[in-house]
Amino acid sequence: MGFTAAQYQATINEINVNLSKIDSGLERVRQVVNKQLEKDPLLGPALKMAFNKIVDLTAKGVEKIQSALKAAAIPLVMNRHEDTWLKLRGQADGVATTLAAQLNKYDTSWKGIAGGAYHKGVGQQPAAAGAITTKATSIAAACTSIRNAAYVFYLALGTALASLLVAFLTASTVAGPIGAAVTFVIAIAVALLGLLLNLGAAEKSLQGASGGGTALPGNHWPPATTT
Secondary structure (H helix, E strand, C coil), rough: CCHHHHHHHHHHHHHHHCCCCCCHHHHHHHHHHHHHHHCCHHHHHHHHHHHHHHHHHHHHHHHHHHHCCCCCCCHHHHHHHHHHHHHHHHHHHHHHHHHHHHHHEEEEEEEHHHHHHHHHHCCCCCHHHHHHHHHHHHHHHHHHHHHHHHHHHHHHHHHHHHHHHHHHCCCCHHHHHHHHHHHHHHHHHHHHHHHHHHHHHHHHHHHHHHCCCCCCCCCCCCCCEEE
């Protein structure tokens, strides 16, 4: 996903700023409602009900966003874990390549009992290092999936909140804000569902990749000596 940690942090900052503007947005809607009441007092009960619904829906959505912001650091943590596992993958891959080259080098020059013992003792080392490379790759990919799922989630929250504010601050009747409030709550629910689905898949991948040593030759690290 072409989205940097700096861009993500800017998104979180924008969400916090927009949350601080919600009260101003609702005040704007209240002023619109009052103007409509001046024109047609008979609409009083309906307008009051509509305004209360807007306030209620907005409060529910804002509460969800504020709760989600408590975990806003997770994508940045996953980003760091991804970097760590990618470095480990590179190191393990280098070890596997070096060991394989050494085995090939002595394959024709070291014969007899000593050569056989050497190959028996350390011959599986490249495969073991390669297994670590595979695990590190899988774990890094799972970290990436978790990070990206969270990025998409918080971007969706930011977009929903920004759209709600625009509707509030540019309202000329109560119809626009109430429609925007409904859309706001639905957008948050959809974003949360998408996050849960993506995290479920990533969690399975991470659990599988970080399991025991079954990918190693003989299910354990091979001996590092010729004895």
